Amino acid sequence: MVADPTGKLSRQFQVMIEEEGLALRGSFIINPEGVIKAYEVHDLGIGRDASELLRKVQAAQFVDTHGDQVCPAKWKPGKETLAPSLDLIGKI
Numbered sequence: 001m002v003a004d005p006t007g008k009l010s011r012q013f014q015v016m017i018e019e020e021g022l023a024l025r026g027s028f029i030i031n032p033e034g035v036i037k038a039y040e041v042h043d044l045g046i047g048r049d050a051s052e053l054l055r056k057v058q059a060a061q062f063v064d065t066h067g068d069q070v071c072p073a074k075w076k077p078g079k080e081t082l083a084p085s086l087d088l089i090g091k092i
Contacts, residue, residue: 015041027053029060 002009010016010023017024025042037060042048059071062081069081082088 013039017044029053029057031060031064 004010004023007016007021007023010026013026013028015024015026016022022044024044025046025048027038027040027048028036029038030036038056040048055074055076058077059075062071062077063069066081068083070084071081075081
């Protein structure tokens with residue numbers, strides 16, 4: 001989480017509302033190589049859940065080191081992961 005008092009990042013990530021001088025509530029998970037792995041943008045009146053953001057960061061880190069596995073919704077560290085397969089479609 002970072003502050004953006006100049007609005008530079010908000011403009012780069014296209015979440016700035018120029019007329020109001022405010023930014024939408026954006027969360028971006030970016031890997032060390034600078035690749036966006038996940039993002040979520042909320043309107044001004046909708047809050048974000050820091051624990052869910054942390055879970056997504058942990059899932060992104062897990063998948064980065066275990067490329068043959070994926071993390072299902074609500075996955076938490078130590079829980080079961082899945083091997084990607086077309087057989088999973090419509091079953092999870």
